[in-house]
Amino acid sequence: MQIPSLGRVGVYLPVPFTDPPAPRELPAAAVRLADAGYGTIWTNEFPGKDALVQLAVLLEATERVVFGTGVANIWTRDARTAAAAAEFLHRAHPGRLVLGLGVGYPQQAADTGREYGDPLATMRDYVDRMRPAEYPRILAANGPKMLALAGELADGAMPAMLPPEATALARRVLGPGKLLVAGLAVMPGASRAEAVARVTGTLGQPWFARAVARAGYPADADRLVDAVVAYGEPDAIAVKVREHLAAGADHVALLPQSGSDFATDVEMLARLAPAADQPI
Incomplete structure (x- = not known):
């Protein structure tokens, strides 16, 4: 199984969790980001927005872009349903799909009437129930145990x-x-204070505090912000991209955090593309 060439830098389609854009706006946005130079576009998922259905539309609207789910939540669909959908997309658009899977949070399991259980066992069972694939599968993994599972079961x-x-x-x-x-x-044009406010909100999630502690950082937004958020001018953002590539990443996916409307974020990301993809 050959992993598609993702390029050094990709971008999330900046669909907000509230007030999502009309479906017809998504293909136009993907084309805009592709024209700006991004070879890989990632999509998120939340109730009411199916990641794989979205990719079916986006793949048809573009010719060469690789799309990835970042990530498809395993509570949204049965493992065999996910496998069948991803296989269909791969056969229709060979070499243009990366299926990212995530175990998510207990509330997401509860919303489907199921028990969250042990996340490692849950993810193992889910991947085991998916048949072998001709497209790459990756796991959302912020801790060493889930990373080890990804190395064992996924690509x-x-x-x-x-x-x-x-x-x-x-x-x-x-x-x-x-x-x-x-x-x-990424928060292009943002001040340090705005970036600190974003990190402060994320520190309320226990997984984040544990993950940054493992990396040697205290759970202090003011001391952490420069390590986890690329903010300010495009050249400063490019520096953060290069740091992750130098640390061993094959690909950096830009996650917009501005909170602006969809169209504004798309244009911001398009303008950022030339700087973000500077060579290491």
Whole structure:
């Protein structure tokens, strides 16, 4: 199984969790980002927005872009349903799909009437129930145990919003030959104070505090912000991209954090593309 060429830098389609854009706006946005130079576009998922259905539309609207789910939540669909959908997309658009899977949070399991259980056992069971694939599968993994599982059962991993030291740890755990996608929070044009406010909100999530502690950072937003958020001018953001690539990432996926409307974020990301993809 050959992993598609993702390029050094990709971008999330900046669909907000509230007030999502009309469906017809998504293909136009993907084309705009592709024209700006991004060879890989990632999509998120939340109730009411199916990641794989979305990719069916986006793949048809573009010719060469690789699309990845970042990530498809395993509580949204049965493992065999996910496998069948991803296989269909891969056969229709060979070499243009990366299926990212995530175990998510207990509330997401509860919303489907199921028990969250042990996340490692749950993810193992889910991947085991998917038949072998001709497209790459990666796991959302911010801790060493899930990273090890990704190295065992999948083709790679996607840690997100963590410092370069965590990317280096992920590479050591995964070993060579596995795809490592680092999700980098980006806030172009933002001040440091605005970036600190964003990190402060994320510190309320226990997984984040544990992950940054493993990387040697205290759970202090003011001391952590420069390590986990790329903010300010395009050249400063490019520096953070290069840090993750140097730490062992194969690909950096830009995660917009501005909170602006969809169209504004798309244009912001398009303008950022030339700087973000500067060589290491």
